[in-house]
Amino acid sequence: MELLVASAIGILTAAGLYLVLRLRTFPVIMGVSLLTYAVNVFLFASGRLTIGASPILIKGVETYTDPLPQALVLTAIVISFGMTAVIVMIALGAYLGSDDDHVDDPAEPAAEEAQ
Incomplete structure (x- = not known):
């Protein structure tokens, strides 16, 4: 299971x-979202991967999972959803302001004249 x-x-x-290394806005947003999912799964897996184990200590239970990573992941999901919404709104504003969704810097004027 760990593998x-x-x-x-x-x-x-x-x-x-x-x-994230793409030159368009939407793939960058999707890449950041995938990276946050990877971090969330990593945090969740750090709480011990056991099936059917109780997250709370009860008398007679020998195996349990750590509830702290579960709480951290739940908080991280809420924060990443809010930050994704903010990033989408910033990207939409930038696209509507310039009619272009390239992430890279605009070309130099001298380079445009040489072509």
């Missing part, structure tokens, strides 16, 4: 980094 979760974290991270 499956570690592979999922690696795939999410690789896809997120690939999309």
Whole structure:
């Protein structure tokens, strides 16, 4: 199970980094979202991967999961949703203001004249 979760974290991270390095706004936003999902799965996996274990200590229960990573992931999901909404609104404003969604800097005027 740990191998499956570690592979999922690696795939999410690789896809997120690939999309962040694109030159358009929407893939960058999707890449940042994938990176936050990878971090959330990593935090959740740090609380011990056990199936059917109780997150609360009860008498007679020997195996339990740590509830702190679960609370951190829940908080991170809410924060990442809000930040994604803010980033989408900023990107939409930039697109509507310039009619272009390129992330890179505009070309130099001298470079345009040389072409």
